[in-house]
Amino acid sequence: MGTPWSTLGNNEELNREKNELQDKQIRMQSQIEELNREKKELQEKLIAEKKENKELRDQNKELRENRVSLESPWRELKYKGFTDDAKSHLYEDIESVVLPDKCEAINLIVMGDTGSGKSSFVNTLKTVFRDNDHIANVAPSYGTNFPSTTRRLHEITLKSFDSGQKLMINDCRGIPKDVTERDICESDLKNTINGHIKKNYEFKADRAIQKNDGLYRENPTISEKMHCVLFVVNADMLDIERTYLTLKNIQGYLHDNNDIPLQIILTKMDKLDLCGLSDCSGIFYSRHASKKMQLAKTIFGVKGNQIQPIANYVDETRRSNIKDILALQAILNILQEAVTYIENI
Ligand SMILES: Nc1nc2c(ncn2[C@@H]2O[C@H](COP(=O)(O)OP(=O)(O)OP(=O)(O)O)[C@@H](O)[C@H]2O)c(=O)[nH]1
Numbered sequence: 001m002g003t004p005w006s007t008l009g010n011n012e013e014l015n016r017e018k019n020e021l022q023d024k025q026i027r028m029q030s031q032i033e034e035l036n037r038e039k040k041e042l043q044e045k046l047i048a049e050k051k052e053n054k055e056l057r058d059q060n061k062e063l064r065e066n067r068v069s070l071e072s073p074w075r076e077l078k079y080k081g082f083t084d085d086a087k088s089h090l091y092e093d094i095e096s097v098v099l100p101d102k103c104e105a106i107n108l109i110v111m112g113d114t115g116s117g118k119s120s121f122v123n124t125l126k127t128v129f130r131d132n133d134h135i136a137n138v139a140p141s142y143g144t145n146f147p148s149t150t151r152r153l154h155e156i157t158l159k160s161f162d163s164g165q166k167l168m169i170n171d172c173r174g175i176p177k178d179v180t181e182r183d184i185c186e187s188d189l190k191n192t193i194n195g196h197i198k199k200n201y202e203f204k205a206d207r208a209i210q211k212n213d214g215l216y217r218e219n220p221t222i223s224e225k226m227h228c229v230l231f232v233v234n235a236d237m238l239d240i241e242r243t244y245l246t247l248k249n250i251q252g253y254l255h256d257n258n259d260i261p262l263q264i265i266l267t268k269m270d271k272l273d274l275c276g277l278s279d280c281s282g283i284f285y286s287r288h289a290s291k292k293m294q295l296a297k298t299i300f301g302v303k304g305n306q307i308q309p310i311a312n313y314v315d316e317t318r319r320s321n322i323k324d325i326l327a328l329q330a331i332l333n334i335l336q337e338a339v340t341y342i343e344n345i
């Protein structure tokens with residue numbers, strides 16, 4: 001006996017409904033999956049926003065904290081206040097440093113990242129050793145958008161002493177970002193420290209100096225070597241996450257070479273929050289400046305008195321006692337370090 005037509009019809013109906021239900025289930029399943037994906041994305045977005053909010057709150061808190069002056073200064077200057085008197089005393093102190101007979105010149109060298117303010121520091125020092133009110137521009141400085149403004153070893157006389165001896169400073173190429181170029185630069189910088197490179201040598205990107213180069217000095221005398229190395233670091237960009245590898249390698253090299261003295265020149269201090277004042281008169285009461293000093297100490301493992309805070313002359317037309325005094329105090333310390341080193345080698 002065959003299946004009655006009515007039952008067949010019912011089965012088909014049931015199968016269709018079943019299929020429809022299954023399709024609906026699949027659609028709902030994919031909708032659920034889509035909703036879950038959206039939910040996950042929203043959750044992640046929320047977490048990221050919360051993190052960003054926290055960072056902004058922390059930054060805000062730090063900005064507010066930075067603005068509150070310290071109760072006592074983080075450094076006491078030898079002569080209090082940014083006065084004409086303090087400045088005259090510093091000039092007298094520099095003049096009365098007794099230079100060792102065995103050296104015709106005290107040689108300093110600046111090194112550091114491109115755009116850190118090396119040439120500007122050289123200009124600032126040249127300015128404070130001038131008799132007139134002009135801002136010096138002996139070392140070209142243009143800005144941070146060039147690979148390195150300074151390409152050659154540029155030797156500048158800062159001061160001639162009554163004894164005939166000179167205080168010299170050498171400006172040089174900024175440390176490049178490219179790893180290979182950086183190694184080449186590091187080798188050239190070490191050779192400059194040890195007096196093997198003569199002035200006007202052009203630092204090259206693809207090759208360190210060779211012994212057969214016309215500007216290679218085979219047997220440098222003590223008067224041709226460097227007596228204090230100045231790492232110029234931008235205070236505004238000081239970053240604990242960065243390795244400062246080349247500078248650290250050079251620091252090791254200084255240690256291995258009779259402990260040639262090292263000083264950190266913290267430039268662009270004027271860009272920090274200096275107690276809400278527009279000039280640098282609040283620098284030693286500034287929490288922000290103090291934090292940067294601590295950071296420099298940690299990064300380079302040096303003592304506080306090896307770090308010199310500086311606000312370079314940039315596009316001013318007039319001298320300022322504050323900038324002069326910061327630079328004079330720095331050069332006095334540097335000169336004393338260099339002299340002690342020469343006396344002991
Ligand atoms: N506000 C401020 N700007 C500075 C200071 N020092 C340097 N600058 C500016 O930073 C930029 C780079 O300064 P340079 O002196 O050319 O830097 P550099 O280290 O010689 O750079 P390279 O020769 O390229 O390696 C210039 O625009 C300067 O005006 C400072 O103390 N304060």
Ligand SMILES: [Mg+2]
Pocket residue numbers: 118119120140141149150171172
């Ligand atoms: Mg330069």
